[in-house]
Amino acid sequence: MNAGHRVTVGFLPLLDSAILVAAREKGFAEAEGIELFLVRENSWASIRDRLAVGHFDAAHMLAPMPIAFNLGLAPLAARTIAPMALGLGGNAVTVSRRLWDAMKHHGAADDLDPAEAGRALRAAITAPPGGERPRFAVVHPHSGHNYELRYWLAACGIDPDRDIEIVIVPPPLMPDALAAGRIDGYCVGEPWNTAAAIRGLGRIVTTKSLIWRSSPEKVLGASAEWADANPQALAGLLRGLYRSARWCGDAANRAELAELLAAPAYIGCPVEWLVPALSGHLHAGDGTEVDVADFFIPQERAATFPWKSHALWFYSQMVRWGQVAASPQNEAIARDSYRPDLYRSALRSLGVALPGANAKVEGGLTEATPVGSAGASLVLGPDGFFDGKVFDPDRIAEYLVS
Structure with missing residues (x-):
């Protein structure tokens, strides 16, 4: 089918841009009448700003971001909807070699178990009296990374506002920030955990999929104004992305998908940094390999469905950590930011x-x-x-x- 709608979508160099990349490179978007134009950015702030000023029609987006935009938590943000998710899981927590050594001293194991890793981290950061708080990086204040890191820490007895410091660093810069000693750990999407492990800079200690199994991570965030004005383009885009997700979820396509993502126009990294997350056979560091079967799920388990319960969990974390007040109005805004009705309408014919x-x-x-x-x-x-x-x-x- 000849492309009938040109759609410009921003993305960050991350594994979970896979559905967008494959939709363009494998022709799934084109087959639905969509000329998909992908623009690479390096920070979520740039994604936010360029969507707000109309440079992008839609974007690869942190799942809490549309909610934060609609709640007025960003100074420059357009009304944004999430008509589709872009998979489940895909993140991990990585710490410096020095912090890992301290955690090992306190019983940390190699199996990535979040409860055991959390206990060891708590002991490691409270053992030296008068020491500086460890500094952990996340990618954005309104990110699944921030909320899952905080959830994990708090559940393990670590106060994320008092016992550690949390700072914002763009995903591709995290391994180098760890190497430079600017941070002691981070929570980020792949391949930036594997990059640190393979380069000998840090150690993966747990994963998003072990903290919360089948948990949401990225969505397609669309300008509500654009979506309202272009319903056929949006529906075609959703169908193309769904077909792409199905292709990405087929194990037979992993090698080709890794090659596509590794290209300079997309993630721009060695292929071997991408294979572990796609297969679930992770390289945690120091030669340790751990199987996490559901580390990243592109299509199974309704992985692309924009669940309103996911939106409301993110809202609950915004309230929990003082980013927004709890109110029926705010709860309704969060719930209505995710649009399963548009997803259903677009995909029913398939x-x-x-x-x-x-x-x-x-x-x-x-x-x-x-x-x-x-x-x-x-x-x-x-x-x-x-x-x-x-x-x-x-x-x-x-x-x-x-």
Whole structure:
């Protein structure tokens, strides 16, 4: 099919830009009448600003960012919707060699277990009296990285506002910041954890998918004004991205996907930095290899569905960490930032599995579970938080009290 709509989309050099890259390079967008023009940026602030001033129609975006924009938490931001997610998982926590040595002294193991790693980190940072607080980097204040790092630390008895310092560093700069001694650890998407491990700069200590299984990470963030004015272009884009996600999720395509992403126009890194995250066979550092089967999920488990319960969990964390006040109005803004209605409308013609609900209890599935859906069969889970907590989007006030 000849391209009928030109759509400009910003992205950052990260593994989870995969669905966008493959949609362009493998022709999935073009087959839906979309001329997909991808523009690489190096910081989430640039993505925010260029979407706000109309340079981009849509963007590869941190999942909490549309919510933050619509809540007025960014000084320069357009009203933004999330009509599609771009996969589950994909992040990890990496620490410096020096901090890892201290954690090992306090019993840290090689298995990436978040509870054990957290206990060792707590002991390591409280052992030396009068020492400076360790400095950890995340990619943006309104990021899954910030919230999952804080969630993990707090659940392990570490106060993320008192016991450590959290700073903002763009993803590609994190390994070098660690090497320069400017930070002691970071939470970031791939390949920037594997890069530090392979280069001998740091050690991966846990992953997003172990802190919260089947957890959201990036979304397609679209200008609400553009989406309203171009419904056919948006629908075509969503169909092309869904077909791309299906291709990305096929293990037979991993080698080709790694080659595509490694190109200078996209991530611009050695292919061997990308293969571990795509296969789930991670190189944690010092020759240690650990299998994390669901490290990054492009398509299975409704990985591209924009769950309103995901939006509300991010909102709950914004409230928890003092970024926004809790109110029925703010809760409604967060909920309405994610648009499963647009996802359903665009994909219904493909006969794909569509969840029967727009929200679910997060952490309620201990094993893979077939669920009611429109179209093909759908399996969700396992999901869940490492500390056993459950998030019910209908009981946010109780959750915040807990």
